[in-house]
Amino acid sequence: MRTAPGQIWRTLRFRLAAWNAAVVILTAIVTFVALRQGVRRALLHELDQVLIDDAREIALAVASSSEEGAAELYEGLLRKSRGHLHRGWYVKLLDEQRNQIWATPEAGPAHAPPLTIKPLSPISFGGYRIVYDTLARPVHGIHSIRVGANLRFVEQDVARIDRGVTMAAGAVLIAAPLCGYWLAARAARTIGAIITTASRLRPSHLDERLPIHGAGDELDQLAHTVNGLLDRIAAYLNTKRDFLANAAHELRTPLAAIRSSVEVALNGDRSYEEYEDLLVDVIDECGALETLVNQLLLLAETEADLPAAKFELVELQALVTKAVDMFSGVAEAGGVSLRLKAIDRACVYGNPQHLRQVVNNLIDNSVKYTPSGGQISVELAADAARGRVDLKVADTGPGIPQVEQRHIFERFYRAESARSRGAGPRGTGLGLSICQSVVHTHGGAIECRSEQGRGACFIVTLPLATPSDAADLGKVVAVNQ
Amino acid sequence: MDVLVVEDDEVLGKALRRGLEEAGHRCTWAKNGEKALGLATAQKCDALVLDLMLPDCQGLDVLREIRAHGIRTPVIILTALGSVEERVTGLNAGADDYLIKPFSFPELLARLSAVSRRSLNLTSQHLNVGPLSLDLSTRRVARDGHEIDLTPTEFSLLEFFMRNSGQVLTRKMLSEHLWDSDWEGVTNVIEVHITRLRGKIDRDFNPPLLQTVRGRGYVLRAV
Structure with missing residues (x-):
């Protein structure tokens, strides 16, 4: 394929590849972002369920513990906090003013969360996910509990996904244009062959036909169509060539007659009658020429198709x-x-x-x-x-x-x-x-x-x-x- | 008749001048548009034969210029272009007639006398050539007082000859007159009609009036 230097962006191959890559990359980015957000939401939702269950369970445990069983309760909670699936898990037992009565070693957010927090509806606060619940009646002075987990660990999981996504996106960014270019080049190669062949065609040299790859695709159809056109043009040119040759041949006959008549007339002294005879022949042949020329013009006029x-x-x-x-x-x-x-x-x-x-x-x-x-x-x-x-x-x-x-x-x-x-x-x-x-x-x-x-x-x-x-x-x- | 020929082709111009002079006309030959315009506006000629393709200008411009000067000298255009539109353009520019190259010389002579006659406005109901008389209104023809019965084609043919008596008429002119057709075939469709007409106006009389001019056509001559 012939392309002016520095104008590669104008080639079909380049443009096909560019469009292809742009579409693939955009699709990949949208997919990855959606995936990451989805995973994050799923992790958070799962954490919320765990925290709500924990809050209910602890509230129940507090409510059912006896007057002297506070130490046993705290011991149980400490065990739970140590063996909890989610790292950075904590629980706080609060009095009526929501001041801390007891808490697990993991401290939770630095500041107290707002008082407007509703029971059993999780919120994010100070880098933690928090669930709050109240007891139906206070036990050991405990009016309410707060359960939470450090969000850092969720974010760590998400960040791990992000790293994977970034690497995949980078791979797509490199692979998509290359694949696109390769595919476009495959298609353009056929077109290139068509262009090369077509540029070789001349009115005097119309034997060659465009290559057909047998794929039956649009390019093959194009080649078929152009070949059909070439067949018709070649046939038309042949007709024209024959016509021209025939016309010249037909014009030659009366022309030869005129020439010989005049040459004979000029060749020596003749009687008036002889001259007249020869000139009449010339006029007759002129008539034949005129008829032929007029018919040729008429034919050209009818063929002009307008x-x-x-x-x-x-x-x-x-x-x-x-x-x-x-x-x-x-x-x-x-x-x-x-x-x-x-x-x-x-x-x-x-x-x-x-x-x-x-x-x-x-x-x-x-x-x-x-x-x-x-x-x-x-x-x-x-x-x-x-x-x-x-x-x-x-x-x-x-x-x-x-x-x-x-x-x-x-x-x-x-x-x-x-x-x-x-x-x-x-x-x-x-x-x-x-x-x-x-x-x-x-x-x-x-x-x-x-x-x-x-x-x-x-x-x-x-x-x-x-x-x-x-x-x-x-x-x-x-x-x- | 004084004829001004405007033609840049040497051979054709020479032939035209010689032919016109031999036919008894005076001929001035201009080889370009400027000279033609000067001669035409001097109003020294009775008719103008104008080639459309001149070295310095278009023949049609010369024609328009002449007409713009209010000069009504009859003009016959000569051209190699023969389509209907070109003919119409020429006639619209003020030409009186139109001849397509190649043309036969008798045709030019006949058309010249036709246009000059037209400009003199000589039209008559009765045509007389020697012993022949033709009445256009009653469509009766007689020679030496003997009435002759003619078919419509023969009548039309004779009328044309009588209007152009003494003038050689070619087959093409006759064919165009009879069937307004530029028959381009080689068959001589006129000859038989001439023979028939001759049989009616000449056979029983003396001398023969309708004569064949070899290689050119036919002429009706009052002897």
Whole structure:
């Protein structure tokens, strides 16, 4: 992967790792803090239960001790304090004014706790946890007792946990970015491979494809998508290349004719008639060049894929009627009957010049290939319910063999039957591909139905103009002046 | 007619001048916009043939300038750009007609006489060329007093020839006139209609009026 020096923070790898680490560390800290607090609370709660039980038990022991059993009571309490589970445990026996009557050696807080302290509800005071309880009736002058334990030992336990937590947090702090970086690098390596491959691709060198790792993840999907795009671009470029080569080749023929005519004309004295002959040839070839150039431009225009800007409402029946009129002369001269079988009124949204070319090209083709005595029928049938219109141009000519039908819409393709046909001017081989291109940009379809020896029928289907198309324009552009 | 040709291409300019002079016009050739503007504003010409791409400025600017001076000399634009919008822009800027390169010379001549005629406002209900007469209102055609029956296409064709009598008309011009279509195919769709028309106006009469000019087109001549 190529990264400008000093800009590592801009790489996907770095950012993924950073985010990953931040999230892991934050989660760990929150968890550890919550854990520590929870443990502390649990320890304190346990201590409270012990102290409350102790207070109850001692109060009961004091209450039930006999008048002369005070020494025995104190002895018992001392034993309890020595063997108590909690270190720093103490008990104080208090008189009515809460002054100390007797206490265990462990002294408890330096100052007396406040008088507002409630019986059997533990409080923290002076570094101790304290529980206070009163006796129902005084014994040995004892009115109340206070039990407590030094909190230092609880805090020591918590501090031990804190140390563990700190060490764990430190480990996470180091491990999280490293793991994150490693994981991100794994993902980025695939992307890096894609970038390396993609940067090697050139219009002249489009054979290479992005690597697919077979994980079926998003990166594989990305690679698949880009590869599909590359396939289409490569195919498109090939078509363009062929097209350019073909176009240049086609331009060469009339150009060669012009050159030789002029060279012959310049080569010595000739009669006026000879000069005229040669010049007429030149003009004819210029006409052929013009036709070809215009058709190439038309094809480029239809392919630019932005013709909708020039779209308007076109009365198709007017175009068809005119085209039939235009070719009626040629057809009749060739002994072919060209007639309008049926014509519906059909308004489509499109480019009138381009649509006219479609109609003209189809009829021109039929007239060219139908031998004397044949028939051509043109039919325009609108289907308002399905919102479409069909233009059918059917002839009784020799038809188009199945093998050739697949190719007739290709540029510069001339069917064998068209090549071998000596009579008539040579076509450019672009007519039907122009038809197809125009029909496609108009959202329609073109199809050829033919069997060898049984005529050919071309059907163009176009969507009828919708009321919204009409509203867009607010007017019908008359093509039928 | 005095024609001012504004064209920077040497070969095309030379051909235009020679062609116009041989067709009986006087021709001044300006190779840039500045010179063209000076000549046009001097109002010494009857028509202007203007190339849109000039070395020093845009042809359309020259045209707007001329029109801004209140000069109404008919202008025909020459250009290699042929889209509908460009045509509309040109006509909106004050051009009278529009020719796309490459064009045929007879077409330029015909359009020149058409625009100068338009500017003279010569329109008539009756057209007469030699022994031929055509009445636009009744749509009747006669030669030497003999009425001739024509189909609508033939009538339209003859009307066009009579309006441009003596002028060579190319197939493209005829095709555009009849079907307002720039038919780009190689099939000669005009020839048969010419043959038919000829059969009606010339076959039974002498001399023939509708003639073929090889490599260029057709012309109707009152002999």
